[in-house]
Structure formats: C-alpha cells, structure tokens
Amino acid sequence: MQRTKLVAGNWKMNLLQSTGSALVEAFLQKVELRQDVDVVVCPPYTLLGRLREELRRSHIHLGAQDVFWAEEGAFTGRVSPKMLADLGVSHCIVGHSETRGRFGKLETAENTLGFFAETEETIALKIRALFFHSIEPILCVGETLAERQAGQTEAIIAKQLEGALSGFDAAELFFFVVAYEPVWAIGTGETCATEEAERICEFIRDWFRTKFGDPDLPDHIRILYGGSVKSVNAKELFSQPNIDGGLVGGASLDANEFAKIVASA
Numbered sequence: 001m002q003r004t005k006l007v008a009g010n011w012k013m014n015l016l017q018s019t020g021s022a023l024v025e026a027f028l029q030k031v032e033l034r035q036d037v038d039v040v041v042c043p044p045y046t047l048l049g050r051l052r053e054e055l056r057r058s059h060i061h062l063g064a065q066d067v068f069w070a071e072e073g074a075f076t077g078r079v080s081p082k083m084l085a086d087l088g089v090s091h092c093i094v095g096h097s098e099t100r101g102r103f104g105k106l107e108t109a110e111n112t113l114g115f116f117a118e119t120e121e122t123i124a125l126k127i128r129a130l131f132f133h134s135i136e137p138i139l140c141v142g143e144t145l146a147e148r149q150a151g152q153t154e155a156i157i158a159k160q161l162e163g164a165l166s167g168f169d170a171a172e173l174f175f176f177v178v179a180y181e182p183v184w185a186i187g188t189g190e191t192c193a194t195e196e197a198e199r200i201c202e203f204i205r206d207w208f209r210t211k212f213g214d215p216d217l218p219d220h221i222r223i224l225y226g227g228s229v230k231s232v233n234a235k236e237l238f239s240q241p242n243i244d245g246g247l248v249g250g251a252s253l254d255a256n257e258f259a260k261i262v263a264s265a
C-alpha cells in the first residue's frame with residue numbers, strides 16, 4: 001500500500017518571533033509542496049500562535065513538541081491538548097528522547113532529570129489525550145548507544161511501544177505515526193546506516209502486526225526515521241520500503257536544507 005510520506009521539523013528550544021517568522025517565510029519560498037508529502041513544522045509553544053497565521057495560506061501542518069494530558073487545572077507550566085487544538089495544532093511529538101530525559105549533550109544528573117523526564121505511562125496518557133482532540137501524535141522510540149552496544153535495541157523499542165500503546169485498539173491506531181530515533185544519532189551528525197534504519201523500521205511495523213493481529217494495520221502506520229537527517233542522506237533513507245519520511249531536528253532550522261529534505265520525500 002502507498003503511504004503518504006511525512007516530513008516533520010522539530011525546532012526544539014530555538015528561534016524567536018522574528019527569526020521563526022523569517023525561517024517560515026524563507027522555507028515557504030523554497031519548498032515545493034506536493035499532495036503526496038505531508039509537512040509538519042513543530043516550533044516551541046511560544047511561536048505556535050504566530051506560525052498559525054503564517055502557515056494558514058500553505059498546506060503545512062502545525063505541530064507541537066510536547067503536551068500535558070489533563071484538560072485544564074492546577075498544572076503550572078503545562079500546556080493541554082485542548083489549548084493546542086485551540087491554536088490549530090494538528091500533530092504533536094510525544095516520547096522524544098529529550099522529553100524522556102535522555103539528552104545527548106547535556107551533562108545533567110540522573111536524579112535531576114527524573115523530576116521532569118516522562119515515562120511510558122505519561123506517554124500513553126498524552127496519546128489518549130491527543131486522540132480526544134483529534135491531534136495526531138508522533139511517537140518517538142529509540143535506543144541509546146549503550147543499549148545498542150548491549151544488543152538491546154529491539155527489546156528497548158518493543159518495551160517503548162508496548163508501554164505507550166498497549167491500552168489501545170487497532171482501530172484507534174490506523175494512520176498512527178511512529179518515529180524511530182536512535183538517541184545516539186540525534187544532534188550528533190551521526191546517522192544510522194540506511195539498511196539498519198530500514199531494518200528497525202520494519203521491526204516496528206512487524207511489532208504492530210504481532211501485537212494487534214489486524215492484517216491491515218501495519219500497512220497504514222507511518223514510520224519515520226529521525227537522527228541527523230540532512231539533504232545529503234534524506235533521499236536514500238526515504239526511499240526504503242519501511243521508512244515513510246523523517247523527523248528532522250537541526251536541519252529543519254535551515255530553510256534551504258529543510259526544503260531539500262522535503263523534496264527528497
């Protein structure tokens with residue numbers, strides 16, 4: 001089955017009103033939007049309102065980088081899916097290795113990270129809350145270098161999928177999006193070899209087949225690769241049978257690069 005490719009840009013904690021708008025404007029001038037590629041831009045919360053206006057005239061979707069699961073209430077500093085829906089957000093990243101507290105570069109003590117790192121349970125709650133507001137989650141999974149070296153890659157990914165999705169029915173997960181993001185490849189410039197990325201994305205598709213027993217479900221799931229995607233490697237990655245696009249961090253902050261990556265899809 002032909003799945004629509006998806007390319008999502010994760011701006012992380014970067015850009016201000018002026019620089020964010022300039023980036024979108026430059027990207028819109030360069031990108032050639034096509035019906036067969038969905039493009040999502042995920043700016044920080046502070047820029048969602050402004051980008052909504054700027055993206056209104058394009059087919060580019062607005063995404064958020066994280067969400068809290070409650071509707072409203074005494075949750076200082078949190079943002080609910082209801083608030084995201086109100087801003088026109090259609091997609092939301094969940095379970096990114098950085099929100100799981102697995103930073104590549106930041107030397108922060110484990111017990112400090114533990115205060116704000118999310119768990120499989122909070123990820124499942126976020127997915128349920130996003131579904132309620134018809135916002136499409138982009139669930140990130142992936143192993144650290146130590147886990148890969150210990151031969152635990154598949155076991156870690158299966159555990160992350162199980163923790164996030166075991167409470168759902170197959171019918172709820174048609175058109176679900178998963179991003180395979182090896183933690184060691186995020187922001188490091190080190191990309192997972194194409195055959196290996198394809199192998200793990202196929203493993204993820206097979207997990208859906210085995211877990212839900214619905215023969216149609218795996219063909220509908222979109223599986224992205226993320227981890228130092230650039231214009232030079234995007235085409236090869238996106239042409240693999242089980243890789244349906246990319247989640248792009250650093251390169252999405254460069255209008256030229258991001259437009260070329262979208263073109264590769």
Ligand code: PEP
Pocket residue numbers: 010181185186187188189226227228229247248249250251
């Ligand atoms: C990411 O943050 O999801 C990511 C893949 O980052 P980068 O492309 O910079 O490795």
